[in-house]
Each structure stands twice: as C-alpha cells, then as structure tokens.
Amino acid sequence: QQQVKQSPQSLIVQKGGISIINCAYENTAFDYFPWYQQFPGKGPALLIAIRPDVSEKKEGRFTISFNKSAKQFSLHIMDSQPGDSATYFCAASSLGGTGTASKLTFGTGTRLQVTL
Amino acid sequence: EAGVAQSPRYKIIEKRQSVAFWCNPISGHATLYWYQQILGQGPKLLIQFQNNGVVDDSQLPKDRFSAERLKGVDSTLKIQPAKLEDSAVYLCASSLSFGTSQYFGPGTRLLVL
Numbered sequence: 001q002q003q004v005k006q007s008p009q010s011l012i013v014q015k016g017g018i019s020i021i022n023c024a025y026e027n028t029a030f031d032y033f034p035w036y037q038q039f040p041g042k043g044p045a046l047l048i049a050i051r052p053d054v055s056e057k058k059e060g061r062f063t064i065s066f067n068k069s070a071k072q073f074s075l076h077i078m079d080s081q082p083g084d085s086a087t088y089f090c091a092a093s094s095l096g097g098t099g100t101a102s103k104l105t106f107g108t109g110t111r112l113q114v115t116l
Numbered sequence: 117e118a119g120v121a122q123s124p125r126y127k128i129i130e131k132r133q134s135v136a137f138w139c140n141p142i143s144g145h146a147t148l149y150w151y152q153q154i155l156g157q158g159p160k161l162l163i164q165f166q167n168n169g170v171v172d173d174s175q176l177p178k179d180r181f182s183a184e185r186l187k188g189v190d191s192t193l194k195i196q197p198a199k200l201e202d203s204a205v206y207l208c209a210s211s212l213s214f215g216t217s218q219y220f221g222p223g224t225r226l227l228v229l
Contacts, residue, residue, distance in 0.1 A: 006158075034217070043120070043207050043220030044159065089158050095214075103149075103172055104218060106158030 004092050006107030013114050019077040021110045023090035026071065030092040034104070035064065035075050038087045047088075048075070051095075080114045087111050118142065120221030122208050128227045134196035137224045141189070141210030147171075148185055149218060150193050151207040159207055165191065166214065198228045 005024045013019045023033075031052055036044035050057045050064040050073065057064045063076040077084055090107040121140040129135050141148050146167050151159035162181065164172040167188035176183070180199070185191040195202055205223040 036220075041222070043209075043222050046217050046219065049217070091158070103161045103164060104159075106160070108158050109156070 004090060004105050004107045006090050006110060008110060009108070010111040011113070013077075013080045013112065015080065015082060015114055015116050017080050017114075019075075019080045019084070019112055019114070021075045021088055021090070021112070022072065023074065023092075023107050024070075024072045025092050025105075027092070027094075027105075028071070029094045030105075032093050032095045033064070033066065033073050034091050035062075036089045036091060036106075038089065038109075044089060077112075080112075082114045082116060085112055085114050120208055120210055120219055122206075122221040122224055124224055125222065126225050126227075128229065129198055130229050131200055132197040134194065135198055135226065136192050136194045137206050137208075137226075139191045139193070139208030139221060141191070141208070142219055144212065145210035145219075146188070146213050147211045147216075147218075148191050149209040149211075150183055150191070151209065151220075153205040153207055153223070155204070162193070195226075198226075200228050202226060203228045 007022050034049035035047045037047045038044040048059050048062050050066050052068050061078045066073045087109045089109050091104040093104045123138050148165045150162045153159045162176045163183045165185040168185050183193045205225050207223045209218040209220045211218045
C-alpha cells in the first residue's frame with residue numbers, strides 16, 4: 001500500500017513539445033505529492049509539489065495535475081527544452097503525521113530526453 | 117544559503133570492508149534523512165532523525181548499517197561489513213521539520229567490489 005507507480009520509464013520529446021509523466025498511488029493517507037528532478041551525478045531537487053485540496057498547480061512551464069478519486073497525479077512540462085533532460089521522480093507522503101508517516105515514498109523514475 | 121553537504125563523493129571498497137559517509141544538513145534543519153538509491157530506482161529511506169533522535173529506521177539493515185547524529189547537526193552513516201549489493205548512491209536530505217520540503221545533497225556513490 002506504500003507503493004507509488006510511475007510511468008513511462010523513459011520518454012523522448014522534441015524541443016517545444018509537452019512532456020507528460022504519470023504516477024499512481026494506493027495509500028489514501030498520502031496528502032503531499034512532490035516531483036523531483038535529478039541530473040546525473042546530482043541529488044534530487046524539488047521541482048513542484050501539490051496537496052490534494054487542489055486539482056492543479058502551475059509553476060512556470062511545470063504543471064501538476066491531481067485526480068484524487070483516481071489516486072493519480074501527473075507532471076506536465078510545457079515547451080520542453082534540452083535543459084529539461086533529466087530523470088524525474090514522483091513521490092508521496094502524509095504530512096503532519098508522525099515522523100514515520102511523513103517519509104517520502106518515491107516512484108521508480110522517468111528518464112526524459114528532449115531532442116533538438 | 118548553503119545546501120546539504122556530503123563527503124566523500126565517491127568511494128570504492130572491497131566486500132567485507134567498512135565505509136563511512138558524512139552529511140552536514142542545511143543550517144537550522146531539524147530533520148535529517150539518509151536514502152539509498154540503487155541504479156535505475158528511486159531513493160529508498162534508510163533512516164530519519166529528528167534532531168539527534170531516530171524517528172524511523174525500519175528499512176535500515178541493522179546487522180551491517182549504523183547511523184548517528186550527534187548534537188543534532190552532522191550525521192554519519194556506516195556500513196560494516198559491506199556487501200556487493202550495497203553498491204548504490206547514498207543520499208542525505210534535510211528538512212526544517214516534519215512535513216516540510218526535503219532538500220537533497222549530491223550523494224556519495226559507493227562501489228563494492
């Protein structure tokens with residue numbers, strides 16, 4: 001019940017296109033859904049996060065869409081650029097709980113390549 | 117604001133040897149996490165500290181892994197003895213407190229031969 005399933009495993013998008021990465025979770029206690037971006041040799045960096053009280057959050061070219069009833073959330077990268085080429089991880093946790101409940105459960109990652 | 121610092125960045129050891137990793141969190145961050153990231157997978161939490169106390173170590177292989185956070189600031193993660201399957205990137209992260217955004221360090225890449 002702690003799993004977060006992420007797809008696709010890899011994605012190739014042309015410059016200017018839209019990149020879409022999907023995640024699904026099972027634990028209904030999850031109430032915090034961040035996305036992390038990781039470049040080779042670097043640690044994951046927080047990109048954008050959403051709470052389930054809203055269905056969408058946008059920051060620049062990055063948008064999270066959240067569907068509470070389906071227990072799914074997705075990351076959309078508009079106008080994808082070669083500099084966006086990285087691995088993206090979705091994650092989930094239950095905020096405000098005990099320390100155990102607040103730990104992040106990560107998806108398996110999506111390697112995005114944006115071509116010219 | 118300085119980020120999470122980790123050292124060393126790379127380590128190569130032979131199986132059955134011991135190794136230690138060091139982490140310095142962002143100043144003022146009370147919560148510190150150690151994750152293991154195996155190639156091609158997402159990070160997996162090994163242990164979580166709140167100040168100098170352990171909050172969650174349920175996924176830490178305690179027969180070989182140990183961690184401490186003396187004085188509630190820096191932390192060390194030790195593996196003794198190492199196994200081939202311990203080859204991974206060990207990430208340290210910190211957050212202001214429970215339920216706040218986690219910030220990751222660059223990681224230590226461990227190769228066990």
